[in-house]
Amino acid sequence: VGGYRINMLSPGGTRTQGLIDLIPAEQLAAAGAGIPLGRLAEPEEIAAAAVFLASDASSYLNGSELSVDGGSAQI
Numbered sequence: 001v002g003g004y005r006i007n008m009l010s011p012g013g014t015r016t017q018g019l020i021d022l023i024p025a026e027q028l029a030a031a032g033a034g035i036p037l038g039r040l041a042e043p044e045e046i047a048a049a050a051v052f053l054a055s056d057a058s059s060y061l062n063g064s065e066l067s068v069d070g071g072s073a074q075i
Helices: 017-022 025-033 043-054
Strands: 008-011 065-068
Touching: 008 043, 043 065
Parallel strands: 008 065
Antiparallel strands: none
């Protein structure tokens, strides 16, 4: 019985190359300023959270949402 774990990763604004190419620098800075940690995420930070959810380190985590958004979900 069991064997499946269902969790969700909810990333916030992330400094991807596509975003950097589309949005002027001053708008990116303003977006980062609106996040409680004061900046957009780096792609590696989102990837680290995904690796955690896929690893045995999260073996007893099930039915959870992991908000990787610099604290935006908390305000």
